[in-house]
Amino acid sequence: MTKRKHQLLTESERDQILAIPSERGHLARLYTFEPSDIEIIGARRERRNQLGVALQLALLRHPGITLAQLIQDKGAIPHDLAAFVAEQLGLHVTDLANYAARDQTMTDHARELAMRAGLRGPTRADIPFMIEAAAKTAWATDKGMTIAIGVVTALREARILLPSISTIERASSAGRARARKQAAYALIADLSAEQVHALDQVFDDAGGMSQLASLKTIPVAARPDHIRQILDRLRQVRKIGISPDVAGRIHADRFRQYVREGRASPAYMIERYIPSRRRATLVAFLLDLEERLTDNALEMADKLIGSIFTRAKNAQARSYATTSKNVARLMLIFRRTIDALTDAVDTGEDPMEALDAS
Incomplete structure (x- = not known):
């Protein structure tokens, strides 16, 4: 899953873009021929041409490439695909012998079949279209695989065969760079000179x-x-005066990405960004920071107020315990007084003397 330096996709992801399934159920879903397909295939006289055309037809359908391109990218025709296609036609994989060696025949067949299907091959003129498709997908994400799939989807919808994976990757990378610039500009476009100066000052000692x-x-x-x-x-954050409405100018996922980057990256690293990226990252980070500081202040105030009430309650409980002991002593004295007076009445003694004696 390693990614080559300065590349958008890992080797595994590059393989997935033009992947041919090997599981029979997936093969059946993608490559089962209709009667009209069988008719086109059967029009070829030689068995190798029949199987070759069938494979071309299958690959044009998915993933949207020619047989020559598959061989160039993969080095060979996947056996599971060749066997599944041959089985439908009552042919054998070995019937394909020498077909791939005839480049012109493969090219002619691919061009003819593409025209029948309403497809055309990619050209250099399609590069801007691919970059724009990548930029639209990258408006919400930086994930290379997601962006590349966005390009592939756009090409398929436009009925254009897929170019090489390297071309798709380069267009995806260019589209991501464009989306990043557009998002950064959207965040900082309305900053005043004073706000820009304040953002640049956050790196001061x-x-x-x-x-x-x-x-x-x-x-x-x-x-x-x-x-x-x-x-x-x-107060320091609010003094810069960044409007919370700025966050709504870009996709929410892209904004959260700026926030994550601002949180995770040390200050010295952010300072090294190009100005547009640096200021956009700061705008998103400071908007998020303002919200977190407000929440933390309120939460901390709640805890402090709660602790004050807890201490007051504990003090009241201690006071109540002390008062309870005093009441108990008074009740004991009262009981003894009643007992002394009762005994004095029963024995005929002087009540006052009885109280003094008790």
Whole structure:
């Protein structure tokens, strides 16, 4: 799954783009011939041409390439495909012998079959179309495979055969670069000169670290001084004055990607980006940071208020416990007084003397 340097797709992904299934159910779904197909194939006299044309017809259908291109990309015709196609025609794979060696015949057959199917081969003039298709897909994602599939889908819808995987990959890469530029411009297009200056200043030193690095450090313990620090950061972010509406100018997934990049990348790395990418990343990151700082401040305030109530409740409980002990002592004295008076009445003693004695 390794990706070559400066390439969009891994080797595995490149193989998947033009993959030929090997499972029989998938082969049947993609390559079962209709009577009209059998008629076209049967018009060829030699068995090798019949099987060759059948394979051409199958490959034009999926993945949308010629037999010559498959051999060039894969080095050989997949046996499972050849066997499945041959079985439908009552032929054998060995009947294909020498067909692939005749380049002109393969080319002529591919051109004829493509015209019958309303398809045409790709040309250099299709490159801008492919790049635009890639840019539309990349508006929401940076994933190479997703973008390449977007290009392939656009070509199929336009009834254009697929070019080489390298061409698809280069067009996809160019489209992704275009989408990135468009998204960055959408985020920063309306920034004032003062806002641009403020964004560039977040890399200035602020007590041993850049302002951006300081902003990234959000206190988590619920303490009064931490709330002050969070509010200071919040005021600093809001002072730049970036409108939350900016986020809606690009696809939500692309915006979240900018946010993730801003969170994960250290300040020194973001500072090295080209200006448009750097400022777009900061815009997305600061909008997200403002929201997180607000939430953290409210959450921390709730915790502090809750702790105050808890302490007050505990103090009240302790006071209640002390009061309960005093009441118990008073009740004991009261009981003894009643008992002394009752005994005095029963024995005829002086009640006051009885109380003093108790």
